[in-house]
Amino acid sequence: MGRKLLLEHINVPGINTFKVYREKGGYRSVEKALKTMSTDEVVEEVKKSGLRGRGGAGFPTGMKWSFLAKPEGVARYLVCNADESEPGTFKDRYLMTHIPHALIEGMITSSYALGAHTSYIYVRGEMMPQIRILEKAIAEAKEAGFLGKNILGTGYDLELYVQPGAGAYICGEETALLESLEGKRGNPRIKPPFPAIAGLYGCPTVVNNVETIAAVVPIINDGGEEYAKIGIGRSTGTKLISASGNINKPGVYEIEMGITVEDFIYSDEYCGGIANGKRLKAVVAGGSSVPILPANLILNLANGEKRLMSYESLSEGGFITGTMLGSGGFIAFDEDQSVVRNTWNFARFYAHESCGQCSPCREGTGWMEKVLHSIVNGTGRPSDMDLLVNVAKQIEGNTICPLGDAAAWPVASAIRHFRDEFQWYVDNPELSQKQNYGLAHYADPLPVLETIEN
The missing domain is CATH 3.10.20.600 (Ubiquitin-like (UB roll))
Incomplete structure (x- = not known):
């Protein structure tokens, strides 16, 4: 069995409550950080750990923290990105549902390290059960003296709030999230300035994913060097x-x-x-x-x-x-799944979720969805594959935020590796409505098609 750091106690009855979580060693990182470590020492441990952002980008967390500006008299914020909207991803929701105090503990320890006295957990609006769970966990932690004024008698103050989103995938991008948190439309901001300089309300801000923040707990408990030995x-x-x-x-x-x-x-x-x-x-x-x-x-x-x-x-x-x-x-x-149909399904999602701010994404995602729809429905043309690759190239790298890239990469790679399947849909319009292009059509192992470069 592999080592478990976040889900070690997942099957313990009542682990979602403060009492049981505390009995299993919960909130030790808060006590250790606030009572025995300076803020810089906490950041240094995270650097030593090699922890990389678990939301998708994989940027070194300690390095991201070190970029945070610290002007005198200006508030700093930590914002947790719990707007988990990526199709196929549900691990943050699972963590918040079953071990909410792991996130709350990580938020307190991380906020202390960053010098933040007000922090937010921005949760996707559809996750109302998780929002209620987190609000209950925050209330429990506050009642126990781990939130609010003078936490554990250390002089450190922290208020933590849960903010529901409005169900927009684009708000998973950190600057769009900050716009939404400020009560505005969730459009991504042009960078620079980066949030570490001018984030929430124009103040220095760090935005981290749920899993990233929860991982700070074992890092502080056991030390960054011990964490780095894993992996x-x-x-x-x-x-x-x-x-x-x-x-x-x-x-x-x-x-x-x-x-x-x-x-x-x-x-x-x-x-x-x-x-x-x-x-x-x-x-x-x-x-x-x-x-x-x-x-x-x-x-x-x-x-x-x-x-x-x-x-x-x-x-x-x-x-x-x-x-x-x-x-x-x-x-x-x-072997029975259709890559073409699944690619069309992904394309529909990105066309729907594009905020429309950048024309390559606004127009390109719609075009890709329409072309893929025609292929799936038996009206595709032989030139459609090259058209899709060309549109993907026009989108990639030409948008304010990575949603354009996220829409382009699946389409380009599907055609690169499964072009013969797309061709089959074009050549067999009457059959494409009745059956999928299965593994039986392929040599074993599957061929690597390198004729189309990204």
Whole structure:
């Protein structure tokens, strides 16, 4: 069994309550940080840990914290991004539902490190049960003296608030989130200035993901160097993975970074293999915004070595033969799944969720959805694949926020690796309505198509 840092006590009855969480060692990091460490020492431990942002970007957390401006007399804020909206990702919701105090504890310790006295948890509006759970946990923590004025007699003050969002995927982007938190439309801001300089209400702000903030707890409890011993290379610690699709055991798993993708899919400890004894066709490894990979490339690197569940291994080969760990939304497709239909489904999502601020994204996502819709519905043309790749190129890198990239990458990679499937839909319009282009059409292992460059 791999080591568990965040989900160690997940099956303990009542772990969602302050009493049981405290009995299992909860809030030790708050006591240690506030009573025995300076704010700089807490930041240094996070740096030593090598913790990278668990929301998708994977940027070093300690480095991000160190960028926070500290002008005299100006408020600083910590904002938790709990606007979990990435299709295929549900690990933050799971954590907030079952161990809410892990997030509350992490918020207190992290806020202290950053010198923030008011902090916010911005939660996706559809997650009303989780919002109520968090508000109850905050009330429990405050009653126990871990929030409010003069926490634990240390002189440190902190107020923590839960803010519901309005159900917009774009608010998962940190500056759009801040706009929404200020009561405005959730449009991403042009950067610079970055939030560390001018964030919430124009003040220095750090925005971190739920899992990232929760991971601060074991880092402070055990030390950054101990945390860094877990994992592999620059992918340190553990990672929560949302596993779904055609697998025997969908759910949220905490893995030690560096296990093989093959073990994650096929071992009984995790996904338990492909459902109904079918073969693996493709995987989206990090949520809908990352490139899809065929079975042979997700299980192995180009040199034949095993692909690992780590930032570096999954991205090896760039976007030609690699992908991204992203938010950890791991979706497995079996041999009967249609890559074309699933790509269209992703494209529909991004076309709907584009805020419309940037014309490449506003127009391009709509065009990609329409072209994919025509292919799926039997009215596609032979030139459509090249058109889709061209549109994706026009979007990528030309928008204020990464939503444009998130929309372009799945489409470009699907055509790169499964172009023959798209061609089959164009060539067989009468059959495409009745059956999927399954694994039986492919050689074994699946071919790597490198004829279209990103």
